Amino acid sequence: MSTPKPEKELHLPLSRVKTIMKSSPDVDAVGPEPLYLVTKVTEIFVTDLAKRAFKNTKSNLLEYKHIAEIVQEDDTLDFLREIMPRKITVRQFKELMAKKAAKGNESDESSEESSEEDSSDESSSSTTNPDSQNS
Amino acid sequence: MAEKLEDLNLPLTVVTRIVKETLPDGVAISKEARTGLAKAASVFVLYVTSAATNIVKNNKRKALTGQDVLEAMADIEFDRFVEPLREALENYKQAVSAKKMASGKKKDDNDDVEMVEEDL
Numbered sequence: 601m602s603t604p605k606p607e608k609e610l611h612l613p614l615s616r617v618k619t620i621m622k623s624s625p626d627v628d629a630v631g632p633e634p635l636y637l638v639t640k641v642t643e644i645f646v647t648d649l650a651k652r653a654f655k656n657t658k659s660n661l662l663e664y665k666h667i668a669e670i671v672q673e674d675d676t677l678d679f680l681r682e683i684m685p686r687k688i689t690v691r692q693f694k695e696l697m698a699k700k701a702a703k704g705n706e707s708d709e710s711s712e713e714s715s716e717e718d719s720s721d722e723s724s725s726s727t728t729n730p731d732s733q734n735s
Numbered sequence: 736m737a738e739k740l741e742d743l744n745l746p747l748t749v750v751t752r753i754v755k756e757t758l759p760d761g762v763a764i765s766k767e768a769r770t771g772l773a774k775a776a777s778v779f780v781l782y783v784t785s786a787a788t789n790i791v792k793n794n795k796r797k798a799l800t801g802q803d804v805l806e807a808m809a810d811i812e813f814d815r816f817v818e819p820l821r822e823a824l825e826n827y828k829q830a831v832s833a834k835k836m837a838s839g840k841k842k843d844d845n846d847d848v849e850m851v852e853e854d855l
Contacts, residue, residue: 612745612746612753616745616746620745621780623781624784626792631799631800633827633831634787634799634801634803636823636824636827637801637804637805637823637827638787640823641808642745644816645775645776647756648816650772651757654758660763662754662762662764664771676811679779680775680779684771684775
């Protein structure tokens with residue numbers, strides 16, 4: 601944001617972007633102009649994603665779960681959902697569903713533990729919350 | 736071509752640097768978050784590419800153009816990227832024509848654009 605750098609400079613290596621683009625069966629040749637734009641937009645994309653994920657953090661540490669959260673919430677990021685599943689505990693999952701159900705109501709952020717476990721439990725996406733919010 | 740599988744991923748260090756530049760100073764990024772972002776960026780490249788090639792196909796053309804990339808943004812509902820991208824394209828075109836002026840006649844089909852990269 602506050603970078604005084606000239607904006608036209610690209611960071612990502614064009615050659616690598618080109619390789620990735622060419623790995624698509626529909627692409628034979630990639631001209632310099634589309635290559636530049638794809639590279640540019642990828643940089644915009646990754647900064648945009650990081651910024652939005654950072655808004656989910658409460659500390660100064662950006663973690664995987666913050667990014668995964670954005671990915672799962674934003675339908676335009678559907679293409680990332682398979683590679684960035686939410687990794688949460690079952691308990692957190694239930695809390696989250698309860699929270700979602702409570703959305704619209706005024707619900708302040710309840711205690712959110714940051715116990716990260718690698719149980720990527722998203723197969724059971726049924727909304728069975730045993731404890732509905734106490735009203 | 737992609738000989739190794741790593742060739743289909745964007746370099747982690749570069750992606751991390753881009754992200755660090757955009758976040759406030761002093762923000763740490765976990766290892767998993769870094770790999771996640773790099774992966775996401777790599778997949779995005781393909782995602783945009785296929786959206787743009789779809790436009791090319793639908794118009795029964797062959798070559799992918801910058802305009803196709805711009806239009807692809809709307810198709811994948813990233814309209815908010817269109818403006819910055821359009822600006823980038825303008826700048827790019829200017830830079831290219833300035834370069835051409837400087838070096839007299841230069842072949843246009845030169846595929847590789849040279850870009851100066853700071854330390855990798």
